[in-house]
Amino acid sequence: PSETVSVKNTISNATDDATSFKMEYGVDMDALFDADTVSNIVLTRNDGQTYTVTKEQLLNHQVELPFDSPTNTFTLTYDVQVKADASPKGTMMKVSGVGKVNGVKYTSENSIKLAIPGDSPVITASDKTLKKGGSFDPMTGVSASDTEDGDVTGNVTVTANDVNVNQEGTYHVTYSVTDSDDNTTTKTITVTVTSNDAPVITAVDKTVKKGASFDPMAGVSASDTEDGNVTDKVT
Ligand SMILES: [Ca+2]
Ligand SMILES: [Ca+2]
Incomplete structure (x- = not known):
């Protein structure tokens, strides 16, 4: 044509x-x-x-x-x-x-x-959630393919990345890839950094009468910001 x-x-x-x-x-x-x-x-x-x-x-x-x-x-x-x-x-x-x-x-x-009419490449990248303090590599699990060129993962670049692993929040990473037809595709994912708090044990000092029975677990509980009630994990 x-x-x-x-x-x-x-x-x-x-x-x-x-x-x-x-x-x-x-x-x-x-x-x-x-x-x-x-x-x-x-x-x-x-x-x-x-x-x-x-x-x-x-x-x-x-x-x-x-x-x-x-x-x-x-x-x-x-x-x-x-x-x-x-x-x-x-x-x-x-x-x-x-x-x-x-x-x-x-x-x-x-x-x-002369332009080569062809398909645009497709970037595969999904939203991620990680805990505060964890490590984050924006390229992990990211790939790109193109009908004409095949695997073009090596051409993927990160054009924006505001992830701060040391602070809870919602962040974004944008990827871009261009194929040999000069078709460019971009994709943005959401990265959520969640809290990573230590669990809290609730236990109070006790006084027991001589000869009475004592259960060290009585009245003891534990909770965690992320995991909820973790009393059954107390040892
Ligand atoms: Ca193409
Ligand atoms: Ca925790």
Whole structure:
């Protein structure tokens, strides 16, 4: 299938020291482009002046660029469709800008890469909960795969990570991965840091009459912030 690409060219006073002159300008493009489809032509000088350019002027090298200051530059943009048989995808295609001042030729070249339509990679990463004071490696258990590229885990980067393992709270880690089609996927997980308190034993001093029986566990209990009642764990 054909696609439309945008071409952007910056044209400067590359061949003439004069402060006032006209450059004849036009474009030559790879046969893989369909020149008939050139559209949305915009020519702007860096001082804000805009100029009307037709497709015919552009393709026939009849655009006149009025340089009236040594610092003038022109920005030319236009859209052009790629021919349906312009394959394979990923092909680099060239567009040359050709200018002429006083017979001296000036050329510039743009290379355009045909986009490869493909799937975006998928990041596998799940929310995590850890106890305060524990260690946290954001890459543990994280992987990424892509339909075209296979395993792209090695390309995963951490773009944000505010986890503080020494303070209870809710944090976020953001991952990003880009495949060979230039498709980028990001994923954010939530990391919860929970409390990690020591259990508390409740037991009071006792006085027992001589000869009476004594059960050291009587009246003793233990509780824990995270585990609740842990009396049965008291020894
Ligand atoms: Ca892909
Ligand atoms: Ca605890």
